Amino acid sequence: MIELHVNGKTYTTGAPSERPLLGVLRDELGLTGTKYGCGEGVCGACTVLVDGRAVRSCVTPLRAVVGRAITTIEGLAPKDRLHPVQEAFLEAGAMQCGYCTPGMILSAVALLSRHPDPGIAEIVRFMDGNICRCGVYSRIIAAIRSAAAKMRRTV
Amino acid sequence: MTPAGLWSHAVMDRREFFRTLGGVVVLLTAEPLEAQQGSGASQAAPRDIAAWLHIGEDNVTTVFTGKVEVGQDIRTSLAQAVAEELHAPVSSIRLVMGDTDRVPFDMGTFGSRTTPFMAPQLRRAAAAMRQVLAELAAERWGCSPEAVTIEAGLVKGPAGKTATFSELTKGQRILKEIGESTPLARPEHWKTLGSSVPKANGVALVTGRHEFPSDIRLPGMLYGKVLRPPAFGATLVSADPSQAERIPGVTVVREGNFIGAAAPDEATASQAVAAIRAEWKLTPQPRAAELFDYLKKNPAPMEGFGGASRHVVGDVSQGLAAADHQLRQSYTVAYIAHAPLEPRAAVAHWENGKLTVWTGTQRPFGVRSELARAFGVSETQVRVIVPDTGSGYGGKHAGDAAIEAARLARAAGKPVKVVWTREEEFTWAYFRPAGVIEVTSGVRRDGIVTAWEFHNYNSGPAAIRTPYAIEHQHIEFHPARSPLRQGSYRALAATANHFARETHMDELAALVGMDPLEFRLKNSKDPRLRAVLAAAAEKFGWSRRQKASGTGFGVAAGFEKGGYVATCAEVSVDRTSGAVRVVRVVEAFECGAIVNPDHLRSQVEGCIVMGLGGALFEAIEFEDGRILNPRFSNYRVPRFSDLPQIEVVLLDRKDLPPAGGGETPIVGIAPAVGNAVFGAVGVRLRALPLVPHGLKT
Numbered sequence: 001m002i003e004l005h006v007n008g009k010t011y012t013t014g015a016p017s018e019r020p021l022l023g024v025l026r027d028e029l030g031l032t033g034t035k036y037g038c039g040e041g042v043c044g045a046c047t048v049l050v051d052g053r054a055v056r057s058c059v060t061p062l063r064a065v066v067g068r069a070i071t072t073i074e075g076l077a078p079k080d081r082l083h084p085v086q087e088a089f090l091e092a093g094a095m096q097c098g099y100c101t102p103g104m105i106l107s108a109v110a111l112l113s114r115h116p117d118p119g120i121a122e123i124v125r126f127m128d129g130n131i132c133r134c135g136v137y138s139r140i141i142a143a144i145r146s147a148a149a150k151m152r153r154t155v
Numbered sequence: 156m157t158p159a160g161l162w163s164h165a166v167m168d169r170r171e172f173f174r175t176l177g178g179v180v181v182l183l184t185a186e187p188l189e190a191q192q193g194s195g196a197s198q199a200a201p202r203d204i205a206a207w208l209h210i211g212e213d214n215v216t217t218v219f220t221g222k223v224e225v226g227q228d229i230r231t232s233l234a235q236a237v238a239e240e241l242h243a244p245v246s247s248i249r250l251v252m253g254d255t256d257r258v259p260f261d262m263g264t265f266g267s268r269t270t271p272f273m274a275p276q277l278r279r280a281a282a283a284m285r286q287v288l289a290e291l292a293a294e295r296w297g298c299s300p301e302a303v304t305i306e307a308g309l310v311k312g313p314a315g316k317t318a319t320f321s322e323l324t325k326g327q328r329i330l331k332e333i334g335e336s337t338p339l340a341r342p343e344h345w346k347t348l349g350s351s352v353p354k355a356n357g358v359a360l361v362t363g364r365h366e367f368p369s370d371i372r373l374p375g376m377l378y379g380k381v382l383r384p385p386a387f388g389a390t391l392v393s394a395d396p397s398q399a400e401r402i403p404g405v406t407v408v409r410e411g412n413f414i415g416a417a418a419p420d421e422a423t424a425s426q427a428v429a430a431i432r433a434e435w436k437l438t439p440q441p442r443a444a445e446l447f448d449y450l451k452k453n454p455a456p457m458e459g460f461g462g463a464s465r466h467v468v469g470d471v472s473q474g475l476a477a478a479d480h481q482l483r484q485s486y487t488v489a490y491i492a493h494a495p496l497e498p499r500a501a502v503a504h505w506e507n508g509k510l511t512v513w514t515g516t517q518r519p520f521g522v523r524s525e526l527a528r529a530f531g532v533s534e535t536q537v538r539v540i541v542p543d544t545g546s547g548y549g550g551k552h553a554g555d556a557a558i559e560a561a562r563l564a565r566a567a568g569k570p571v572k573v574v575w576t577r578e579e580e581f582t583w584a585y586f587r588p589a590g591v592i593e594v595t596s597g598v599r600r601d602g603i604v605t606a607w608e609f610h611n612y613n614s615g616p617a618a619i620r621t622p623y624a625i626e627h628q629h630i631e632f633h634p635a636r637s638p639l640r641q642g643s644y645r646a647l648a649a650t651a652n653h654f655a656r657e658t659h660m661d662e663l664a665a666l667v668g669m670d671p672l673e674f675r676l677k678n679s680k681d682p683r684l685r686a687v688l689a690a691a692a693e694k695f696g697w698s699r700r701q702k703a704s705g706t707g708f709g710v711a712a713g714f715e716k717g718g719y720v721a722t723c724a725e726v727s728v729d730r731t732s733g734a735v736r737v738v739r740v741v742e743a744f745e746c747g748a749i750v751n752p753d754h755l756r757s758q759v760e761g762c763i764v765m766g767l768g769g770a771l772f773e774a775i776e777f778e779d780g781r782i783l784n785p786r787f788s789n790y791r792v793p794r795f796s797d798l799p800q801i802e803v804v805l806l807d808r809k810d811l812p813p814a815g816g817g818e819t820p821i822v823g824i825a826p827a828v829g830n831a832v833f834g835a836v837g838v839r840l841r842a843l844p845l846v847p848h849g850l851k852t
């Protein structure tokens with residue numbers, strides 16, 4: 001049995017330790033906000049935070065996250081509240097189908113935790129592993145910048 | 156009768172049902188629509204009711220429509236449409252979409268038809284609903300309906316009397332049927348339509364709460380996997396499932412060419428199909444190297460939409476004789492993939508002989524027919540539900556995943572979920588058609604195009620006609636047998652036809668030494684086309700901008716599905732590395748009166764970005780019936796780092812009915828970029844993608 005710490009709760013799974021985290025989150029824990037897009041670590045749809053860093057859960061085996069704090073989109077903000085990045089995505093209209101959105105938001109949160117005031121070039125570099133097939137990239141950049149400004153004001 | 160069974164009953168029963176619902180129901184009865192293009196199989200289905208609205212006792216107005224939400228934001232725009240005519244806040248409108256048991260028949264969500272056709276129908280129903288509410292209030296207050304006004308969801312009468320919708324509808328059982336002639340609010344008086352109402356379910360998306368088709372889970376559900384053939388055209392000769400069947404919990408299903416397995420979890424299902432020993436018979440498949448030749452030599456006899464079409468005016472040979480220069484060129488486009496970020500997915504559940512399937516498709520009723528046919532049951536025994544889906548772009552018309560899940564579920568006796576892998580999505584979905592386009596033209600020294608002959612092989616007839624005023628034309632579409640499975644794509648063949656046409660126009664401009672913008676204006680009489688060209692050029696600074704060395708400007712324009720577009724692009728070319736970078740794109744778009752400016756702008760931006768992929772580098776590579784690049788790691792799609800500076804100019808024509816905006820804005824980008832490369836380095840590119848491996852000079 002493997003213990004996982006997800007969104008502040010502890011879960012146990014009987015899945016083998018080399019199994020990717022993504023399937024366990026979605027199918028066993030019912031946390032379907034984390035999406036499958038490629039299964040090879042190149043689209044970012046499955047991004048979760050592990051100890052605050054953005055990780056592609058489709059290529060992350062369970063053994064790599066044992067004992068570490070995993071945050072999925074469901075656990076980003078307390079119930080009925082939104083994280084400033086979520087708010088900024090809504091305000092900027094930074095989604096169409098919204099399928100890339102959870103991965104985009106969590107990647108952005110990881111970026112802002114390291115670089116509270118990223119320039120466009122920095123955002124592009126950090127986010128380049130996240131695909132939005134609907135092509136709302138410019139709005140996502142705008143959302144990240146406005147979230148950054150908002151978060152700097154509140155700390 | 157429950158709402159779930161509603162649509163499986165005869166027309167009279169349905170009327171009876173509506174009456175028992177309570178509150179007020181408005182039905183819009185419509186003339187049958189003409190056969191809609193682009194849907195594949197079309198159905199003759201009863202269209203007695205085109206739309207219905209219901210106000211219950213909770214002040215919420217529920218709208219029932221067969222359209223689906225795949226990211227184009229019609230959940231928002233249709234709510235706006237109803238709110239506008241009902242004089243109610245958008246937040247009080249709820250849409251039930253794409254559930255075949257609860258919504259009236261609809262051909263599908265494609266072809267930019269929601270805004271010009273569905274929205275007016277819902278608006279008529281809402282206007283009639285408002286009238287019913289006014290009459291109810293008039294009766295209650297003993298005044299005339301004209302003395303009643305409705306504002307922001309509140310009904311107001313003489314002497315300060317007010318009532319909410321539900322106060323009036325409580326205890327009522329009113330069924331009102333209306334036709335298509337109900338008058339609508341004019342765009343210049345719009346309050347809700349025409350404004351940037353935020354996305355309807357945005358909060359559910361940013362919190363991960365929204366359940367996409369691939370997120371649906373049912374109690375006791377199994378996971379299904381299909382054993383795919385090694386190549387297109389392969390048939391299953393024999394299969395030994397005994398090893399797979401020994402894995403606990405696994406059910407293996409073989410029916411004809413289909414073989415797959417269901418298991419309690421996805422990993423076990425994958426393990427099971429890997430353990431099936433199958434023998435396939437391969438058939439020779441056309442080679443990629445001869446693709447364009449093949450398309451020209453293998454005509455396909457097709458009827459109706461997608462069939463051959465021919466448009467001739469004047470006499471091209473006369474036009475050529477009157478020209479100072481003649482030009483003959485050929486253009487090609489590759490197969491490309493929609494690659495929606497959510498792959499095909501379905502959850503199927505059989506209960507007492509009735510099949511329910513949750514799946515992501517743009518044609519819920521079409522998929523219902525596919526399922527009914529596949530399992531030999533009547534359509535009334537099948538319910539298809541389409542949760543808001545992780546995009547489609549014309550790529551999710553068919554019901555493959557739904558049929559696979561249903562097949563496995565029937566054999567396993569439990570609900571089954573099938574989610575395609577990215578590789579399956581790239582291989583077993585369908586592609587935007589590849590094509591060859593040959594153009595022969597004549598132009599006078601003064602820049603007037605005198606002759607235009609245009610032959611499109613296989614890629615499709617959408618937007619094949621030229622918007623330019625040319626005296627002698629011969630335009631023809633030649634359907635062909637496609638080596639790969641092909642189907643709809645955002646804007647269909649309008650992208651290919653615009654690419655060929657607008658590149659050729661640029662070549663003609665160069666031939667007579669004229670500015671490409673001036674050349675287009677000179678040959679265009681259509682004021683709407685001229686208006687978008689002027690708007691894009693103005694914003695871009697076409698005549699003022701200085702070109703740095705290695706950079707070039709390009710322009711392209713066109714018309715399709717009620718929308719006019721003009722695109723200006725600036726590219727920079729690194730001559731040593733061959734790298735081509737699109738630096739800036741300005742696009743002007745006009746599709747009549749604007750319904751939601753922010754969402755329209757987003758669609759235009761998205762079209763530009765998606766279009767850049769097909770323009771620059773997207774191409775499906777294949778050999779021997781296999782796809783060679785079925786992954787995001789070897790099929791490149793636009794990313795953040797490909798993003799140019801994008802400026803969108805929207806022209807709002809309040810005097811024209813709104814048309815859809817999710818497709819046409821994609822058609823200008825490829826020719827504008829190609830023409831800009833010519834402007835930068837004098838190299839003419841005539842194949843899409845333009846520079847999959849950089850520019851070779």
Ligand code: FES
Nearest residue numbers: 037038041044058
């Ligand atoms: S699904 Fe993990 S990166 Fe694409």
Ligand code: FES
Nearest residue numbers: 096098100132134
């Ligand atoms: S919003 Fe559709 S993939 Fe990003």
